[in-house]
Amino acid sequence: KAGVTQTPRYLIKTRGQQVTLSCSPISGHRSVSWYQQTPGQGLQFLFEYFSETQRNKGNFPGRFSGRQFSNSRSEMNVSTLELGDSALYLCASNERSSGAQETQYFGPGTRLLVL
């Protein structure tokens, strides 16, 4: 089984720009979660998608958005980038049973640097 893939792996943007990150989950997994990891705040939950629907959202501003396609691939978008958005963005492919988390597999992440 192929693992979780994320693209791009590295990205440099300037303030005010927008960015779109992509994640392909493990085949057969219908749930994808996104996280932001920074040295100061640690790992923080952004949102989760299941069957093209956003199931839950963390405490991030509306500049952070996402979507999921019918093939379970997911994208997240950050508009009007700020310096503080520099972080490692991780996508996780979730294996759930009856809706509850069973196991979770992380992708390698996209490291975003905002200048």
Add this chain to the structure above:
Amino acid sequence: EDKVVQSPLSLVVHEGDTVTLNCSYEVTNFRSLLWYKQEKKAPTFLFMLTSSGIEKKSGRLSSILDKKELSSILNITATQTGDSAIYLCAVERFGSRSGGSNYKLTFGKGTLLTVNP
């Protein structure tokens, strides 16, 4: 607001030692507690503990959930240098909203474990 607190923040031991990492939480509608290991890359899932599965073991790693004390420990016996990593604890809660249900994951800041040869 959900809280997950891990202790200690960092720990340095020698190979062969046994370590115990702690995770305490304040979460409404608790569903499960998860442990992860993170080296210089993305986290790796270790265990999930729930009310129906409060103890898990895999090789030298084991974990117990204490629902009464709202905490969990992760034990690593006979530590090796390859165990050096950040160990993250996360708690998942069940929340409901109109139109469906959802789960939310809150992470602790992690424990940095260094195992010296």
